[in-house]
Amino acid sequence: MKELFETLLGDIYVQSFFLGLILAAFLLKLSRRTKQDEPPLVYYRFPIIGHTWSFLTNCEKLILESREKYGETFSLYVFGQIMTIVGKETTHEVLRKDQDFSFSEGFRTQIPTHLIFESDALTEANIKIVKDLSAEKLKHLISRLQNSITKAMDLYIGECVEPKVIRHPAKTMVDIIAIPVANIIVGEECYNNEDILETFMNLKFSLKHFLIPPILSFIHPWLHQQFITIPFKFGWNPISKYQKVIHNRIKPVIKKRLHDKKRLGDACVAPLDALQYYLDDPEVTPNLDPNNVNYDFIVNGICGHIFAAMGTTTQGLTHVLYDLVEKKQQYWQELYQEAQEINKQCNGNELTFDDIARMVKMDSFVKESLRFSNPIAGMPHKCISKSYYTFANGYKIPSGRLVILNFSDTNNDEELQGQNPTEFHAYRHLEHNSPATKLERNFLTFGGGKHACPGRALAIKEIKVFLHKVLLKYDVRNDNEKIGPKRGYLGPLVAPINCSLVFEKRNEIVN
Numbered sequence: 001m002k003e004l005f006e007t008l009l010g011d012i013y014v015q016s017f018f019l020g021l022i023l024a025a026f027l028l029k030l031s032r033r034t035k036q037d038e039p040p041l042v043y044y045r046f047p048i049i050g051h052t053w054s055f056l057t058n059c060e061k062l063i064l065e066s067r068e069k070y071g072e073t074f075s076l077y078v079f080g081q082i083m084t085i086v087g088k089e090t091t092h093e094v095l096r097k098d099q100d101f102s103f104s105e106g107f108r109t110q111i112p113t114h115l116i117f118e119s120d121a122l123t124e125a126n127i128k129i130v131k132d133l134s135a136e137k138l139k140h141l142i143s144r145l146q147n148s149i150t151k152a153m154d155l156y157i158g159e160c161v162e163p164k165v166i167r168h169p170a171k172t173m174v175d176i177i178a179i180p181v182a183n184i185i186v187g188e189e190c191y192n193n194e195d196i197l198e199t200f201m202n203l204k205f206s207l208k209h210f211l212i213p214p215i216l217s218f219i220h221p222w223l224h225q226q227f228i229t230i231p232f233k234f235g236w237n238p239i240s241k242y243q244k245v246i247h248n249r250i251k252p253v254i255k256k257r258l259h260d261k262k263r264l265g266d267a268c269v270a271p272l273d274a275l276q277y278y279l280d281d282p283e284v285t286p287n288l289d290p291n292n293v294n295y296d297f298i299v300n301g302i303c304g305h306i307f308a309a310m311g312t313t314t315q316g317l318t319h320v321l322y323d324l325v326e327k328k329q330q331y332w333q334e335l336y337q338e339a340q341e342i343n344k345q346c347n348g349n350e351l352t353f354d355d356i357a358r359m360v361k362m363d364s365f366v367k368e369s370l371r372f373s374n375p376i377a378g379m380p381h382k383c384i385s386k387s388y389y390t391f392a393n394g395y396k397i398p399s400g401r402l403v404i405l406n407f408s409d410t411n412n413d414e415e416l417q418g419q420n421p422t423e424f425h426a427y428r429h430l431e432h433n434s435p436a437t438k439l440e441r442n443f444l445t446f447g448g449g450k451h452a453c454p455g456r457a458l459a460i461k462e463i464k465v466f467l468h469k470v471l472l473k474y475d476v477r478n479d480n481e482k483i484g485p486k487r488g489y490l491g492p493l494v495a496p497i498n499c500s501l502v503f504e505k506r507n508e509i510v511n
């Protein structure tokens, strides 16, 4: 009895200690104020809740009104933490100063990818691979890219002699894009296996468990971080199933490639894909030992590529496709003519790199559509300066602060975008001779500075080739012309669109 009493008492001490801590954290939050030289903290009525509710339910209004009242740089209090929102003037300062702001650190506060498949060495290796594939080597990949896109379209859209309703276009785009991306990442020998393609299609979705509202951050953001990483402490890994698939498929390919290299020496022609970089490039895999290959490193590298490439490209492609269908009256015929001319010039044969470069109207349409698919505010960057950072506008923020880019401020600005910035004008970028891959102050889809997306040229080529083929082969319309796709936001993010599309084979004969 005495022992039980002592145990309970012990527990009570421990419980009171933690309760006390939580209470202290709450009280601290009640009196939370920013320092004088910090960006202004937008007024809020309810302590603790701060701006959380309006951030989730009407972010557009909150950001617009705060910007009008407090200026270009201001802070909000969301889910128990102060975050600083920067507008068009300061956005590029944040993107440029990679010593002071880190997107990967900011992203990790939402999804702890670093605990699953990332390490600094691997991230650097992957950036190098993508930069190389998406620039110099891209010319040599065009043929494979379009063959695999054609194959994927045949498989998931088909001939459509009779009208075919595609109920979940976003899912179909994932299925289609998985094929060319897998081809370029894991190579021709194994990309076509069903389990590999499923891995490319689904890996990203297995991380959705992390996208829970950070309720514990109301007490302290650290608690939410601890909470989402608890499962890892018990050995759980949401992508282990996919890591196994990749491991089993690439191991025999790697063994054969290394064997061929040993046997043939310089006469061995190295395949062109991301996988080969881990075997050939000392900057990617220093001290590769062919007799003791570090498969985990390569498998995790491939998971990193899938994570970076799949969701972004398919989301972009889905938006562009919906825009093409929605703005059919205005643009379809003109874009179809451009596609037809290019198709005639290449005699209906494979498109070359230059043919794709000639799709200038399509390129501008894609860029405008990607601009319109931007969130209201996003790309959280964590301030990683030693103690604080002073913006060019004089405001100071402490290290650890999350800085969010106000995309609307850039996208709605007439000086940056030209006339009527909030209206969809497909050829706005063509008029300024600004291709979709070009990073400029007025286009934030691919970020900017040293860490700007290195895969953008590849992604844009995939999207353009796919749409070129769609224009030539099909007529596409909304399943329900009257309703059309519903567009909106989920908090600051663009809500996924879902509206069935009908594909029907075109009557005109191409060529």
Ligand code: HEM
Residues within 6 Å of the ligand: 095, 103, 126, 127, 130, 305, 308, 309, 310, 312, 313, 316, 317, 444, 445, 446, 447, 448, 449, 450, 451, 452, 453, 454, 455, 456, 458, 459, 460
């Ligand atoms: C439409 C498609 C895509 C979009 C919208 C997109 C967007 C982005 C953005 C916003 C960033 C962060 C940029 C920054 O920090 O300033 C990024 C980084 C990155 N992206 Fe993409 N991306 C796309 C496609 C791809 C593809 C196809 C690949 C790979 C094949 C890729 C690989 C990467 C990598 C490796 C990084 C990290 C770069 C770094 O930290 O230095 N992306 N992407």
